[in-house]
Amino acid sequence: MNRIEALEAIYADIQDCVVVTIMGAVAAELYSLGHRPNFFYLEHAMGLASSMGLGISLSRPELPVVVLDGDGSALMNLGTFTTLARYAPPNLTHIIFDNGSLLSVGGFPTATSTGSDLAGIARAAGVQSAVTIDEPKMLRDSVAEATAADRLTCIVAKVEPIGPKSFHMDISLLENRFQFRRHLMGSAVSTPGGQQ
Amino acid sequence: MPVSMRNSQIIFDALRKADVRIISALPETWLVHLIRMAEENPDTTLVRLAKEEEGVGISAGAHLAGVKSAMLMQNHGFLAAINGIVSLAQLYKIPLVMLISHRGDIGERDPWQCQGGLATLPVLRALNIPHFPLDDPAQVERKILGAQCLAESALTPVGLLLTRELMWEEA
Numbered sequence: 135m136n137r138i139e140a141l142e143a144i145y146a147d148i149q150d151c152v153v154v155t156i157m158g159a160v161a162a163e164l165y166s167l168g169h170r171p172n173f174f175y176l177e178h179a180m181g182l183a184s185s186m187g188l189g190i191s192l193s194r195p196e197l198p199v200v201v202l203d204g205d206g207s208a209l210m211n212l213g214t215f216t217t218l219a220r221y222a223p224p225n226l227t228h229i230i231f232d233n234g235s236l237l238s239v240g241g242f243p244t245a246t247s248t249g250s251d252l253a254g255i256a257r258a259a260g261v262q263s264a265v266t267i268d269e270p271k272m273l274r275d276s277v278a279e280a281t282a283a284d285r286l287t288c289i290v291a292k293v294e295p296i297g298p299k300s301f302h303m304d305i306s307l308l309e310n311r312f313q314f315r316r317h318l319m320g321s322a323v324s325t326p327g328g329q330q
Numbered sequence: 331m332p333v334s335m336r337n338s339q340i341i342f343d344a345l346r347k348a349d350v351r352i353i354s355a356l357p358e359t360w361l362v363h364l365i366r367m368a369e370e371n372p373d374t375t376l377v378r379l380a381k382e383e384e385g386v387g388i389s390a391g392a393h394l395a396g397v398k399s400a401m402l403m404q405n406h407g408f409l410a411a412i413n414g415i416v417s418l419a420q421l422y423k424i425p426l427v428m429l430i431s432h433r434g435d436i437g438e439r440d441p442w443q444c445q446g447g448l449a450t451l452p453v454l455r456a457l458n459i460p461h462f463p464l465d466d467p468a469q470v471e472r473k474i475l476g477a478q479c480l481a482e483s484a485l486t487p488v489g490l491l492l493t494r495e496l497m498w499e500e501a
Contacts, residue, residue: 154391174394179418182387186418189391189399192352192375197395213380214387221377311422315394 135270137231137293138163141202143270144229144277148200151227152190152318155202156183158238159297160231164202166298169305171317177307181211184218184228191223194318198225198281205232205246212255215288219260222286227277228256230288232266235295256288264288332499337467338363341429341492342371344474345400350427352377352392352399354385360431360497361402368402382407386414390424398478400427405434405450406443408489415487416457425481425488427474432463432491437498454489461489465496 137159145167153173155161161175176183187201208230218228234247246252256264263285267273273291280287342364345353353368354377355361368376379385385401392399403411408430419426433440434447454461460480464470473490481488 152395176418178421179387179414182383182390182414182418185384185387186391186394188377188384189352189388190395191391192377192388193392193395193397211381211384214384216380217377217384307422311394311424315396318394319396 135268135291135293136296137233137291138166138298139270140231140273140291140293141167143274147274147277147281151198151200152194153200153202154183154187154190156180156204156207158204158301160202160204162298162301162303165303165305171313173310174314175303175310180207181214183207184211184214187226187228188214188218188221188223190318191226192221195223195225197318197321199223199227200277201226201228203228203230205230205234205244205252206236208252209244209246209250215256215259215261218286218288219256219262222262224284224286226286227280228286228288229273229277230290231293232290233293233295237295237297238301241295253288253290256290261286261288264290266290266292268292333360333362334497334499335363337470337496338367340467340470341464341474342367344471346371346373347471348398348400348427348475348478350398350400350478351375352388352397353402354379354388354399355402356382356385356404356407358404358407358431358433360433360492361404364402364429382411383414386411386418386426389426390418390422393424400429402429404431406446409446409449409453412453412457415459419487420457423485425478425485427478427481428487428489429464430489430491431497432493435494437494450491459487459489460484461491463491463493465493467496470496
């Protein structure tokens with residue numbers, strides 16, 4: 135499947151969640167489906183989107199948090215799987231789009247293209263629920279299941295190494311950052327459509 | 331182990347007074363009492379890290395979610411976290427309160443600590459990160475509260491250097 139198809143399949147289900155994405159194609163494609171003040175695009179610092187998701191989910195256990203990660207970024211911060219597993223915030227869903235490629239910087243193959251298994255690594259690190267899927271409907275079902283089960287879940291979504299023609303997003307980094315924080319500060323009790 | 335329990339308690343009490351609720355840490359000798367205090371206090375969440383750079387992400391997430399945090403690390407952990415500090419905290423103007431044990435400074439006996447000790451202040455200066463030594467127990471609370479205040483006003487990481495003078499009591 136293409137990543138944009140995967141994002142389209144889950145957009146309705148994650149639009150009211152706190153969403154943290156990595157840079158590049160993931161950010162641009164989510165943005166193209168419709169920006170929301172509860173979406174934060176981490177446009178650098180590869181590997182730290184999952185750590186940000188952990189910080190948010192521990193700080194605000196009442197909010198559902200979704201991290202949209204990539205194989206290249208996850209491989210840069212493999213140790214964090216052990217940290218995620220240790221604290222296992224039940225409100226965190228960690229989705230990793232795995233295209234086996236560092237697409238944004240020339241398409242060089244990552245280690246997942248030569249057999250490294252991110253869901254296996256997550257499980258071995260202690261993440262109780264880690265699955266690999268390769269169809270939009272399976273992703274949607276897995277996200278729904280993770281939310282319903284109220285447990286930390288890692289979902290590795292296999293996608294084609296195809297991205298948007300342009301990574302341009304009409305929102306500045308700091309505009310996104312201040313809007314996102316203001317939104318979270320304003321949702322101290324509950325988030326629209328989210329859990330209590 | 332002659333790590334100062336009394337001064338560790340003064341530091342921890344100041345962090346509590348600053349309403350720090352999430353403390354990320356990687357163990358190092360000088361931090362042992364602080365880490366234990368963070369773990370045992372019901373009002374703080376201790377996040378044990380695999381690598382210090384994760385702490386930058388956790389603190390950034392906490393800040394955006396409205397919770398105050400602090401990072402406990404050795405200066406070599408600070409050096410290991412530089413890209414996160416630059417490409418997340420500084421790029422996105424995130425306040426970070428970083429308590430950094432300054433190993434490899436005056437009185438250091440471990441040769442392996444010294445190269446990082448010599449690099450710590452120049453790297454802080456090169457990154458334009460405000461930094462202040464914690465050496466006098468009587469000034470610890472004022473400096474921790476002041477550092478947090480500056481971090482939030484200037485939206486920048488701030489380093490508080492834990493010195494041997496404060497952390498170590500010779501037997």
